[in-house]
Amino acid sequence: IRQLRKRGKNNRALLVKDAHKLTADFISELPFSLTRAQQRVIDEIFSDLGRKTAMQRLLQGDVGSGKTIIAALAALATLRAGHQVALMAPTELLAEQHLQTLSKWLSPLNINISLLTGKLPAAQKRNILGAMSNGETQLVIGTHALFQDDTRFLHLGLIIVDEQHRFGVHQRLALREKGRHGKYTPHQLIMTATPIPRTLAMTAYADLDTSIIDELPPGRQPVETAVMPDAKRHEIIQAVQKACLDGRQVYWVCTLIEESEALQCQAAEVTAGTLSEALDGLNVGLIHGRMKSTEKESVMEDFRAGDTDVLVATTVIEVGVDVPNASLMIIENAERLGLAQLHQLRGRVGRGSTASACVLMYQGKLSANGRARLSAMRETSDGFEIARRDLELRGPGELLGTRQTGLLQLRIADLSRDADLLEQVPSLAVEIEAESPNMVPLLLRRWAGDVMSYGDV
Numbered sequence: 521i522r523q524l525r526k527r528g529k530n531n532r533a534l535l536v537k538d539a540h541k542l543t544a545d546f547i548s549e550l551p552f553s554l555t556r557a558q559q560r561v562i563d564e565i566f567s568d569l570g571r572k573t574a575m576q577r578l579l580q581g582d583v584g585s586g587k588t589i590i591a592a593l594a595a596l597a598t599l600r601a602g603h604q605v606a607l608m609a610p611t612e613l614l615a616e617q618h619l620q621t622l623s624k625w626l627s628p629l630n631i632n633i634s635l636l637t638g639k640l641p642a643a644q645k646r647n648i649l650g651a652m653s654n655g656e657t658q659l660v661i662g663t664h665a666l667f668q669d670d671t672r673f674l675h676l677g678l679i680i681v682d683e684q685h686r687f688g689v690h691q692r693l694a695l696r697e698k699g700r701h702g703k704y705t706p707h708q709l710i711m712t713a714t715p716i717p718r719t720l721a722m723t724a725y726a727d728l729d730t731s732i733i734d735e736l737p738p739g740r741q742p743v744e745t746a747v748m749p750d751a752k753r754h755e756i757i758q759a760v761q762k763a764c765l766d767g768r769q770v771y772w773v774c775t776l777i778e779e780s781e782a783l784q785c786q787a788a789e790v791t792a793g794t795l796s797e798a799l800d801g802l803n804v805g806l807i808h809g810r811m812k813s814t815e816k817e818s819v820m821e822d823f824r825a826g827d828t829d830v831l832v833a834t835t836v837i838e839v840g841v842d843v844p845n846a847s848l849m850i851i852e853n854a855e856r857l858g859l860a861q862l863h864q865l866r867g868r869v870g871r872g873s874t875a876s877a878c879v880l881m882y883q884g885k886l887s888a889n890g891r892a893r894l895s896a897m898r899e900t901s902d903g904f905e906i907a908r909r910d911l912e913l914r915g916p917g918e919l920l921g922t923r924q925t926g927l928l929q930l931r932i933a934d935l936s937r938d939a940d941l942l943e944q945v946p947s948l949a950v951e952i953e954a955e956s957p958n959m960v961p962l963l964l965r966r967w968a969g970d971v972m973s974y975g976d977v
């Protein structure tokens with residue numbers, strides 16, 4: 521890890537001097553003041569941006585901790601220093617939401633923003649690609665379409681990746697390659713809401729420095745979580761009705777064990793139909809992955825505006841979606857989901873100042889593991905604690921998923937079992953470097969040969 525980082529420090533970057541000054545006017549106009557954790561993280565990022573070597577920073581902050589404003593500030597400083605910025609999100613829905621949020625914040629400052637997703641009509645896409653490559657587009661927000669073959673930037677200064685756990689390590693590095701120009705490498709800010717235990721972060725994100733937002737904005741109340749069998753559906757629907765009559769908004773999430781998107785969408789359609797009948801006088805909306813982008817946008821728009829009371833959704837809303845007035849979440853088949861996913865889904869509520877609740881519905885008899893997961897959800901809303909339990913229940917490989925196993929694969933150590941030993945490793949590494957420098961290349965070749973060339977990308 522030390523060796524990989526040393527190499528990373530050779531990447532020259534475009535300077536962003538005086539980032540604090542470049543953003544002071546914007547910060548003073550915000551409708552809220554930054555939390556202490558947000559300020560600390562901003563200081564860390566701004567000091568990186570002011571260096572000649574490319575920032576490679578992982579920003580961990582639990583769901584709802586306010587990462588978007590951090591992204592906006594890093595972007596604004598870079599833009600005002602005269603460089604381009606790319607923001608990549610894992611879903612169209614989230615890219616679209618970021619476009620809205622960032623346009624609201626940055627368009628009044630005459631920042632030119634474009635959206636690039638895979639589904640754009642060809643002519644429109646050509647225009648945006650043109651504007652990116654000639655520098656007219658300053659900030660581009662998009663999905664993985666951002667690192668496809670035909671994208672070019674003029675002088676990309678900063679890459680921001682939101683919900684990094686949804687992308688693979690390769691995709692992140694591919695986007696960085698896109699942005700290289702001459703001897704310059706763009707700064708990288710990698711954001712994730714899925715907290716991972718420190719020992720795991722050490723290996724999965726070996727090449728990154730870490731910042732943590734460990735504080736939620738003021739006024740948030742913990743989401744009260746209940747676990748209920750499907751047999752209580754009728755009562756749950758009554759609770760939904762009552763919540764809506766009180767002016768609250770509700771997500772009803774349909775999940776299925778099969779990864780088949782078609783089946784998931786179908787289930788959501790059926791549920792939307794039955795809820796619509798059961799909830800007389802209330803507006804029930806529907807959103808799923810098979811709808812056209814424009815349809816999805818208008819559904820989200822209605823929900824955001826408060827015109828829709830209940831939004832029936834597939835897991836398309838899992839990451840990033842931010843509608844603070846929504847304060848009740850129902851998740852069907854919760855026993856089949858992993859802890860990280862449940863935590864993300866539940867994170868869609870509890871984003872405003874109203875007390876929020878989440879109902880985890882399950883079918884049939886719970887397995888021991890399923891019961892352990894649902895209990896964990898009921899007992900804690902702390903993302904780090906949930907990640908720790910997830911690591912225990914599933915092991916590191918599954919926790920990160922195959923796309924996310926990271927730069928370093930451990931051959932012998934077990935991250936849960938050996939956590940205390942791993943703590944001692946960094947100082948031992950320093951010792952070996954100092955006392956037996958000749959051993960370093962040999963050890964690396966023996967234990968991490970493939971990784972070292974990979975880290976070079």
Ligand code: ADP
Pocket residue numbers: 552553554555558581582583584585586587588589713737738840842844871
């Ligand atoms: P996440 O970290 O999950 O991406 P968001 O950036 O979407 O969180 O922020 C969640 C909500 O909290 C948004 O509505 C955002 O405007 C609001 N928010 C962010 N920072 C603060 C703050 N310091 N004070 C009050 N509200 C904030």
Ligand code: MG
Pocket residue numbers: 587588682840
């Ligand atoms: Mg977010």
